[in-house]
Amino acid sequence: MKVLLILVDGMRPDALPGVPEAEAMKARASYAMDAQTVFPSVTLPCHMSLFHSVDPARHGITTNTYMAQVRPIRGLCEVLKANELRSGMFFNWEELRDLSRPGSLADAYFRAGHDFTYEVANEMVTDEAIRALKEDDLDFAFLYLGWVDEAGHGFGWMGEEYDRSVRASWKDIDRVIKSLDGEWTLIVTADHGGHERSHGTTMPEDMTIPMFFEGKDFKPGEKLENVSIKDIAPTVAKLLGCKPDRDWEGKSIL
Numbered sequence: 600m601k602v603l604l605i606l607v608d609g610m611r612p613d614a615l616p617g618v619p620e621a622e623a624m625k626a627r628a629s630y631a632m633d634a635q636t637v638f639p640s641v642t643l644p645c646h647m648s649l650f651h652s653v654d655p656a657r658h659g660i661t662t663n664t665y666m667a668q669v670r671p672i673r674g675l676c677e678v679l680k681a682n683e684l685r686s687g688m689f690f691n692w693e694e695l696r697d698l699s700r701p702g703s704l705a706d707a708y709f710r711a712g713h714d715f716t717y718e719v720a721n722e723m724v725t726d727e728a729i730r731a732l733k734e735d736d737l738d739f740a741f742l743y744l745g746w747v748d749e750a751g752h753g754f755g756w757m758g759e760e761y762d763r764s765v766r767a768s769w770k771d772i773d774r775v776i777k778s779l780d781g782e783w784t785l786i787v788t789a790d791h792g793g794h795e796r797s798h799g800t801t802m803p804e805d806m807t808i809p810m811f812f813e814g815k816d817f818k819p820g821e822k823l824e825n826v827s828i829k830d831i832a833p834t835v836a837k838l839l840g841c842k843p844d845r846d847w848e849g850k851s852i853l
Contacts, residue, residue, distance in 0.1 A: 601782045602835050603732065604741045605775065606649075607768045608642060608692070609748030609798065610789035612809035614757060620769040621809075624776075624787065626820055628813035629852075634826040636791045640798050640805040642748065643694050645790035645828060650674040650698045652832040652847035665697040673844045675832040676703040679739055682841045687735060689728040690743035691720035698741075706735050717746035718767070725771040729778045738839060742775065744768045748793070756793040756804070784814030784838055786831065814838075816853055823852060 612632040615621040624630075637648040637655055643663040644655040651674045655661050659668050676686045676699035687706030688699065696709070708727040712720040721744045728742045750764035772787060779785070788811070794804040810826055816838065829849030836843045837851040 600784065600838055600840075601737065602739050602784045602786065602838050603775070603779070604739070604786045604788070604831065604835065605772055606646075606741070606743050607747050607765070607772075607787070607789050608743065608745045609751045609756070609791060609793050610765060610768070610809065611756065611792040611804065612807060614762065614765045615809060618766055618769050620773040624772075624811050624813060628785075628787075628811040628819065629817040629821040629823055630812070631810045631823040631826040634788070634808050634810040634823075634828065636789075636806055636808050636828045638801055638806070640791035640800065642692070642790055643697075646695060646698055649788075649790065649828050649831050650676070652829045652843065652849040654829070654848070657846075657848070663694055665694065672846045674699060674703075675739075675835060676700070678832075678836055678841055678844055679703075679839065682839070684738040684839055684841070685736060686739045686741070687728075687731055687737045688741045688743075689724045689731070690741070690745075691715075691717060691724050692743065692745045695743060706731055706737060706740075712745045712749065717749040718764070721746045721768060721771055725774060729775055732775070732778065732783070739835060744771060747789075751793045751798070752796055755796050756798075784812070784816065786813075786835070787811040788828070788831065790828070812852065826852060 680703040685705035691712040710723040754760035789808040798805040833851040
């Protein structure tokens, strides 16, 4: 068993109807179109809650600036490393380098979205993830695609450019899916949504995210209820045969 987590930054669930690749995954996967993220609904706090399964009030990251935890909690990559499992991360937003502690990753690849443009950097990290998933003997991989959030801030959530970025991101997701063998379970989600040209509030548009779980442990077309971004790390740990950290607050959906 291997697990691939793909996160599309800023992707709202109501942007997905009519996106062919998303509609196809919804039919193949267990899913929630009303999963909830954490407050503040900001990129780094949400990712920290995803990987550490606690609220921002507990891990202490409330902005996009990382600060060392006063009472450290082991994140997903540290738990997997302790169980002699290999993790890799592929991303185009540099602040995500702090999601794992030094020594916990077997593989990492970064291309700066602000330098290459996020449209190009999405393609680059996707290409490298496809290569690594075939060649690097990873047990867990995280692929982050940042263009949708950039389009939301630049042009507005749910507008024409935002829609173009969502559709292109799903084409990248589809490329990855087509490269996988039967060993992999796939999770696709977002960190937060957005409204107008911003996010970070408790508005439903900011707090509601999609979640898809595709693999032999999940029923195709099953709608999941009461799912939180904090449930992802415990679910990944269970899929890979590991006990969750005792401080984690989320639950495995299995």
